[in-house]
Amino acid sequence: MRDRLSRLTRRLIPGAFLLLAACAGEHPQTMIEPVTEFGRIQTALWATVTWWTVGIMVVVFGALIFILFRFRERPDGPEPKPIYGSTKLEIAWTVIPALIILFIAVPTIQAIFATQVEAPEDAVVVEAIGHQWWWEFRYPDHGITTANEFYVPVDRPVALRLRSADVIHSFWIPRLGGKKDVNPVPRTPEGVDPLHQNQIVLSIDSAGEYLGQCAEFCGTSHAIMRMMAHAVEPAEFEAWVRDMQTSVEPSGEAAARGREIFLRSTCIACHAIEGTSAQGQLGPNLTHFGERFSIGAGLMDNTEENLAEWILHAPELKKGIFMPGAEVAAGGVAPTGLTREEAEAVAAYLIDLRRPAAGRLMDTGPGAAGAEPATGADGATGAPADTAARPGDTTAAPADSIPAAPAAPGPDPTDTTAQQR
Numbered sequence: 001m002r003d004r005l006s007r008l009t010r011r012l013i014p015g016a017f018l019l020l021a022a023c024a025g026e027h028p029q030t031m032i033e034p035v036t037e038f039g040r041i042q043t044a045l046w047a048t049v050t051w052w053t054v055g056i057m058v059v060v061f062g063a064l065i066f067i068l069f070r071f072r073e074r075p076d077g078p079e080p081k082p083i084y085g086s087t088k089l090e091i092a093w094t095v096i097p098a099l100i101i102l103f104i105a106v107p108t109i110q111a112i113f114a115t116q117v118e119a120p121e122d123a124v125v126v127e128a129i130g131h132q133w134w135w136e137f138r139y140p141d142h143g144i145t146t147a148n149e150f151y152v153p154v155d156r157p158v159a160l161r162l163r164s165a166d167v168i169h170s171f172w173i174p175r176l177g178g179k180k181d182v183n184p185v186p187r188t189p190e191g192v193d194p195l196h197q198n199q200i201v202l203s204i205d206s207a208g209e210y211l212g213q214c215a216e217f218c219g220t221s222h223a224i225m226r227m228m229a230h231a232v233e234p235a236e237f238e239a240w241v242r243d244m245q246t247s248v249e250p251s252g253e254a255a256a257r258g259r260e261i262f263l264r265s266t267c268i269a270c271h272a273i274e275g276t277s278a279q280g281q282l283g284p285n286l287t288h289f290g291e292r293f294s295i296g297a298g299l300m301d302n303t304e305e306n307l308a309e310w311i312l313h314a315p316e317l318k319k320g321i322f323m324p325g326a327e328v329a330a331g332g333v334a335p336t337g338l339t340r341e342e343a344e345a346v347a348a349y350l351i352d353l354r355r356p357a358a359g360r361l362m363d364t365g366p367g368a369a370g371a372e373p374a375t376g377a378d379g380a381t382g383a384p385a386d387t388a389a390r391p392g393d394t395t396a397a398p399a400d401s402i403p404a405a406p407a408a409p410g411p412d413p414t415d416t417t418a419q420q421r
Contacts, residue, residue: 119159130169147284173212220320226298247275258349
């Protein structure tokens, strides 16, 4: 008996150390540190169910251990008394599980009603559209489209409207709240709310960057479908909106040449960049691409070298995607035919696409070239001064007063046939 306990102890101790090690360090996608009320309600429910489960486990295993030792077979022991057909036991193990389910059901139903609420009128509306294998984010009230990361203000309601352009995806940013399905949406008449569109209404109370991913297997590269939510102060969000509606000129010779190559290549059939002739809508919008945290929805860091490799070899780096490489076709689209030198120039141009700085605004943008940048209380440079505030007003314009830029015409993003081209 002592040898058995010794062997069991030697096996359990390393396992306990491994468990403790897994709980140490930083976990950017933890769900037990929510930053929204939406997430706290779900975490509280999860904790309630977990403690109920632990309690049941303790009782069941305690009873099992007691029975194993108390009624174990002994030499020359009497035959055990059969208890088959005991009405009391039958009632007990029917009523007790029913009561446990009832106790768990009550907080579950309360959590469902608490999280399924309508968005208030002042909510920031963000349309999250799942694609194989990247995320599109649209701001219909501001005419902004971006990809794989989005910005929202803290302490203000946000309405995330979820739909898919192809198959079923699942939107999950753990620190904001639990998963929700992103379903394919059939065509609907203009002005009519689409069917099968799920929604999450939340308000983030801590500024920061929050990682998430698709949580529903959706094809070959499902594991490489990450996203990031940026929760920022309201003034910074307003500046971001203005910046996203503003274009920039290339800042160097390599970027300028890359812009020329990009605009005469087949890239513009799928991609859009604010203020240029590139208005494609089948692929990710590349406005201010240089600020994004990754290439390929989390495949690799967003550096000029990685981006050049992506442009040249995208289908080989991320299996199943619809973006062609320089020599390999994909998604029914012919290879781009770009040389390495051309790809490096395009990469230099896309990395150069960052928020406007003094002297880099295009004449087509809200500000004129050479306009002085607006400086906030923290000294950060934001939008041009002529768009940062109204005449005579020393404060930035509220988000709902920012003029909405008209959305570029193009194919419906929910048209599944277009997505395959």
